[in-house]
Amino acid sequence: MIINLLLYVLIGLSFCCFFRVVFGPSIADRMVAIDIFGILVVGICGLMVLITGRLFLIDIAIAWILLSFIGTITLAKYLTGKKLDE
Amino acid sequence: MSDTISLIFIIIGVVFDLFGCIGLIRLPDVYNRLQSATKSVTLGTCSILFGIFIKYGFSAIGMKALIAIPLLFFASTVAAHALIRGSYKSGIKLWDKSVIDDYKDVQK
Amino acid sequence: MKYITLFIIIFVLWLLITFNLETPNLIVGALVALLTSLVFGKSFLKDSKKFFQLQRYFWIIIYLVIFIWECIKANLDVAYRVLSPSMPIKPGIVKVKTALKTDIGKTFLANSITMTPGTITVDIIDDEFYIHWIFVSSKEPEQYTNKILGRFEKYIKRIFE
Incomplete structure (x- = not known):
């Protein structure tokens, strides 16, 4: 019961991240918000394991960590002004 | 018993996530947002995963949750380095009320 | 030396993630660890005897x-x-x-x-x-x-x- 409430809190926090993605003044603000949204999704996956009892969701969490890491590194490399294959 | 302890860890984690997202909305520039947000949210999510590990113990899913903690830790740390260095190199100024900037000298 | 250290680390990580000890799982894990340590071994740490x-x-x-x-x-x-x-x-x-x-x-x-x-x-x-x-x-x-x-x-x- 209380875990459902915590899940709603986390989903509301990810809407805060979308606020920063839409209204962020510079492109770096949007990237920070996307990175944090990726970490929040891992927490949401963890709570979904406890609520539904489907154990494969933790695999999705691990894969999401690695993919979000690669995406953030690529975007940060774009920010420094280098080509992506340097 | 272990249910209660894992619930306590998960509540602490969600509260730290809440602090991080409030910092993301309130703080004035991109460097300070990165300060508050990345690390509070990472610690909160690590706490949630540790709560799952306590609930399931040393089984397959518990070990996966335990391994996800150092993965998330190193991934988010390196991502924070890359983001702050990239945003400095792309020419975003520090906040107006910043007191000191030693990094400006080595750039040129 | 450093290839062997990297092989051991990757194999233990594979065993912890998959978490079963049947023979096909062990064989697949050894193959994956061997390939990975051959590719990435030369950029690993220089003095790997500190691990022991x-x-x-x-x-x-x-x-x-x-x-x-x-x-x-x-x-x-x-x-x-x-x-x-x-x-x-x-x-x-x-x-x-x-x-x-x-x-x-x-x-x-x-x-x-x-x-x-x-x-x-x-x-x-x-x-x-x-x-x-x-x-x-x-x-x-x-x-x-x-x-x-x-x-x-x-x-x-x-x-x-």
């Missing part, structure tokens, strides 16, 4: 306890700065010198500094760290060097050097 010195693991455990305690304390400090209505922040980028020599030691020190809220490592040039700090409390280089690095540096020196 047991007193370093003792210091790692003590370091982890201290690190988690500092992390929670600093997180509460940043939460106070974010939540208070007047926002008492005073950000800036400072330069500190470290005494560590090896690359892996510098990497772990930079990661520890980044993970403690309030400080982020922006760049490392030779042995100087450039650190973004959310509340620059003093102007003296000795004071803030001691305040930022002094908590972790001596343990990392014992672990990696």
